[in-house]
Amino acid sequence: MPLDAETVAETAAMIPDLRVRLGELELANPVVTAAGCAGAGRELARFFDIARIGAVVTKSVTVEPRAGWPAPRIAETPSGVLSTVGLQGPGIDVFVQRDLPWLLSRGARAVVSVAGGSVDEYVTLAQRLSEAPGVTAIEVNLSSPDLSRGGEHFTADPEAAAQVVAAVRETARSDIPVFAKLSPDVADLVALAGKCVAAGADGLALVNTVRGMVIDVDTMRPAVAGGMGGLSGPAIRPIAVACVYQVHAAYPEVPIIGMGGIGTGRDALEFLLAGASAVAVGTALFHDPSACMRVLRELERELIDRGVERVESLIGAAHHGMGGLGVAAG
Amino acid sequence: MSDVRPVQMSSPVLTVRQVDAYHAITVVAPGIAERFRSGQFVAVAVGGEHSAMLTRRMFAIHEVKPDYGGTVEFLFTVRGKGTAWLAERRSRDLLDIIGPLGRPFPLPRDPVNCVLVGGGSGSVPLFPLAHALRRRGCRVDFVLGGATASRVFNAMTARRIAETATFTTDDGSLGTKGRVTDVLAQVIEEAYSDVVYACGPMPMLREVTAIAMHYGIPIQVSVEETMACGTGICMSCVVPVVGEDGITRMARACVDGPVFRGERVRFDDVGTVPFDALGAPGWKARSVEDQAREAG
Ligand SMILES: Cc1cc2nc3c(=O)[nH]c(=O)nc-3n(C[C@H](O)[C@H](O)[C@H](O)COP(=O)(O)OP(=O)(O)OC[C@H]3O[C@@H](n4cnc5c(N)ncnc54)[C@H](O)[C@@H]3O)c2cc1C
Ligand SMILES: Cc1cc2nc3c(=O)[nH]c(=O)nc-3n(C[C@H](O)[C@H](O)[C@H](O)COP(=O)(O)O)c2cc1C
Ligand code: FES
Numbered sequence: 001m002p003l004d005a006e007t008v009a010e011t012a013a014m015i016p017d018l019r020v021r022l023g024e025l026e027l028a029n030p031v032v033t034a035a036g037c038a039g040a041g042r043e044l045a046r047f048f049d050i051a052r053i054g055a056v057v058t059k060s061v062t063v064e065p066r067a068g069w070p071a072p073r074i075a076e077t078p079s080g081v082l083s084t085v086g087l088q089g090p091g092i093d094v095f096v097q098r099d100l101p102w103l104l105s106r107g108a109r110a111v112v113s114v115a116g117g118s119v120d121e122y123v124t125l126a127q128r129l130s131e132a133p134g135v136t137a138i139e140v141n142l143s144s145p146d147l148s149r150g151g152e153h154f155t156a157d158p159e160a161a162a163q164v165v166a167a168v169r170e171t172a173r174s175d176i177p178v179f180a181k182l183s184p185d186v187a188d189l190v191a192l193a194g195k196c197v198a199a200g201a202d203g204l205a206l207v208n209t210v211r212g213m214v215i216d217v218d219t220m221r222p223a224v225a226g227g228m229g230g231l232s233g234p235a236i237r238p239i240a241v242a243c244v245y246q247v248h249a250a251y252p253e254v255p256i257i258g259m260g261g262i263g264t265g266r267d268a269l270e271f272l273l274a275g276a277s278a279v280a281v282g283t284a285l286f287h288d289p290s291a292c293m294r295v296l297r298e299l300e301r302e303l304i305d306r307g308v309e310r311v312e313s314l315i316g317a318a319h320h321g322m323g324g325l326g327v328a329a330g
Numbered sequence: 331m332s333d334v335r336p337v338q339m340s341s342p343v344l345t346v347r348q349v350d351a352y353h354a355i356t357v358v359a360p361g362i363a364e365r366f367r368s369g370q371f372v373a374v375a376v377g378g379e380h381s382a383m384l385t386r387r388m389f390a391i392h393e394v395k396p397d398y399g400g401t402v403e404f405l406f407t408v409r410g411k412g413t414a415w416l417a418e419r420r421s422r423d424l425l426d427i428i429g430p431l432g433r434p435f436p437l438p439r440d441p442v443n444c445v446l447v448g449g450g451s452g453s454v455p456l457f458p459l460a461h462a463l464r465r466r467g468c469r470v471d472f473v474l475g476g477a478t479a480s481r482v483f484n485a486m487t488a489r490r491i492a493e494t495a496t497f498t499t500d501d502g503s504l505g506t507k508g509r510v511t512d513v514l515a516q517v518i519e520e521a522y523s524d525v526v527y528a529c530g531p532m533p534m535l536r537e538v539t540a541i542a543m544h545y546g547i548p549i550q551v552s553v554e555e556t557m558a559c560g561t562g563i564c565m566s567c568v569v570p571v572v573g574e575d576g577i578t579r580m581a582r583a584c585v586d587g588p589v590f591r592g593e594r595v596r597f598d599d600v601g602t603v604p605f606d607a608l609g610a611p612g613w614k615a616r617s618v619e620d621q622a623r624e625a626g
Contacts, residue, residue, distance in 0.1 A: 036565075037563060037564070039562065043562040043563050044561075044563065046335050046561075047336075047338060047561075059565075064609065065608050065609035065613065066609040067580050067603045067607045067608060067610040068580060068609070070568075070601055070603045071567065071568050071600075072556050072566070072601075074564060076558070078382045079384065080384065081385065081558065083566065085564075085566070088568070089609075090609075091609070225601075234382075234384075283384055284384075285559070285563055286384060286563065286564050287375060287381075287384045288426075289338060289428070289559070290338060
């Protein structure tokens with residue numbers, strides 16, 4: 001049956017524009033992978049076309065190879081996962097020679113997460129990634145032990161975190177945006193976010209895992225080898241949404257990649273409304289390796305159902321008319 | 331990583347039955363059945379659509395059949411809440427299942443003598459292996475163990491398909507009282523075994539490997555490390571394994587295994603990161619220049 005012009009126009013109008021802009025960075029759609037939950041894309045490419053999501057955010061890359069923590073590294077919790085992987089990875093040489101070219105050969109956008117034990121290490125990583133072609137953005141994982149201060153996370157000291165961000169921003173090629181990734185386990189997240197932005201971060205990634213613990217009552221020992229672990233999954237979603245909301249309220253111009261328990265299109269929408277410009281899917285991938293594509297499809301459906309034409313029009317919409325209430329409530 | 335691409339499907343349960351002390355579920359999963367090679371496993375989502383259980387449960391594939399385009403059977407005992415949920419499934423329920431996953435058992439080119447050693451539910455993947463070996467004209471001998479007679483998996487079938495089947499139980503209710511490793515040496519000598527395949531708990535695999543190495547015959551082990559995704563992305567299932575290059579790496583049991591050459595697994599260091607493993611404190615990272623110079 002030939003379609004009349006009106007029907008064609010209506011159908012076209014129903015397909016929402018999913019493009020999002022995070023400062024200088026434009027993504028075809030807002031759905032990306034969460035660092036450390038998708039390797040460097042290779043495993044997931046067996047389940048879906050990784051070029052179709054906004055970007056692949058890689059596992060945090062370190063300067064040297066790292067062996068990580070011993071097993072057991074993961075314990076399941078109600079609607080969550082407690083993990084202590086310990087940044088196991090092959091190091092920047094192998095990443096740049098093997099993983100990055102592979103990602104690009106698949107047509108994927110590569111956002112490279114980096115983790116170091118000192119400012120110098122972060123600088124080395126930023127340098128290497130600036131020399132390599134094809135890096136879409138750098139995400140600075142600041143929940144990494146600072147070896148100069150007894151292994152406390154960089155985020156524990158806003159000055160130390162800002163120093164890392166400033167060094168990475170100075171070193172990295174100017175056309176590569178730098179995102180600072182923060183955990184909610186800090187005294188004042190909004191202040192820390194402000195410091196990172198002042199230090200030159202082009203955007204923020206919120207949130208990393210929340211510290212937690214599981215004790216096996218049969219063995220009477222912690223369930224994961226590291227003792228404490230990082231909690232992720234829907235169990236932390238309200239915490240993550242609050243973080244995104246508060247930081248967006250304080251810095252509405254700063255683009256945020258939101259994450260923490262996203263497993264459906266509705267979850268993704270919640271983060272966009274709180275103020276995230278893109279959303280990362282992490283733990284949900286363990287349960288459903290095609291979760292990114294499903295979230296994207298479901299998000300599109302949510303927009304169509306609401307008659308929303310541009311996904312960008314919803315970013316931060318939950319703040320409208322709230323008069324800063326959310327910040328006060330925090 | 332295995333070269334065969336796994337598939338994720340929503341598979342209807344065909345039958346649910348009881349085999350000895352085990353629940354057996356057969357699902358219709360053509361894509362998985364046609365790709366399957368013995369030693370591979372499936373990752374099953376548990377708890378339904380909005381489940382609070384985020385990690386998948388892994389089960390060795392016991393049998394695939396061509397019926398209904400392809401069916402897959404796995405067996406389990408109830409250990410925790412995930413397997414308890416699975417035990418409640420009935421015919422026509424849908425299961426979200428990914429497979430086939432993992433590195434399969436390598437098969438010998440020639441018709442050699444193979445001894446297959448299994449403990450408890452670890453015996454499951456040895457049955458499709460036994461059939462595959464028989465099809466190649468190999469001699470198959472089984473050594474199966476368990477806590478008690480009902481835990482020795484599929485003793486009847488083992489007797490039927492193998493040249494010999496030797497059983498051990500902790501309580502002596504079937505076969506020899508003791509463990510599989512108490513009788514393995516004798517079986518190897520009597521059957522003139524050329525290859526050993528083993529699947530079961532780590533301490534058992536370690537002893538079986540020692541025995542095979544004593545006789546100087548190849549040993550393939552399938553390890554059972556705690557897993558969460560089964561697809562290689564969570565990095566939780568690591569085992570210290572020595573590579574071709576002599577370097578120990580924290581290998582992922584789900585994609586680099588679960589089948590490894592026994593002598594490559596550092597059984598004494600399972601549950602730790604060995605000091606000299608790639609990226610561990612004792613690892614001396616060589617610079618790119620050094621490597622380039624060596625490469626010539
Ligand atoms: C490759 C492989 C093949 C397996 N094949 C079989 C089989 O054929 N038959 C069978 O009965 N069991 C098998 N197992 C063990 C089976 O996966 C566990 O018994 C099951 O996951 C327990 O789930 P649960 O929810 O009942 O227990 P819970 O203790 O509630 O599980 C909690 C978490 O721990 C993980 N877990 C717990 N025990 C194990 C274990 N032994 N191995 C791996 N992960 C575990 C679960 O996957 C889950 O993520 C296999 C395991 C692996 C790794
Ligand atoms: C097993 C695992 C490994 C992770 N590794 C990293 C990492 O290497 N770098 C990082 O910045 N975040 C890492 N994270 C945190 C995630 O990127 C994400 O911030 C967090 O899990 C919350 O999102 P989720 O609930 O969707 O998983 C990891 C999380 C998990 C569960
Ligand atoms: S179970 Fe997730 S990497 Fe092996």
